[in-house]
Amino acid sequence: MKKAIIYIRVSTDEQADKGYSMRHQEEFLRKYCEMNSIQMLEVVKEDYSAKTFLRP
Numbered sequence: 001m002k003k004a005i006i007y008i009r010v011s012t013d014e015q016a017d018k019g020y021s022m023r024h025q026e027e028f029l030r031k032y033c034e035m036n037s038i039q040m041l042e043v044v045k046e047d048y049s050a051k052t053f054l055r056p
Contacts, residue, residue, distance in 0.1 A: 002018045006030075007045045022047065 008025045022045055033040050 001038075002037050003041050004033060005041050006033075006043045007046070008043065011047070 006029045008022045010020055010022050
């Protein structure tokens with residue numbers, strides 16, 4: 001069985017408003033993994049913009 005680490009990222013409120021929210025991304029990727037017999041090992045979430053240096 002294939003294995004995956006899911007990486008979810010939204011950097012702006014506008015992206016989240018247009019349906020690219022972290023929740024939507026995670027739901028889509030979970031379904032994709034399930035349909036393709038891929039074992040999800042971890043979900044990594046990031047909500048910081050690469051445009052700013054004010055991030056961890």
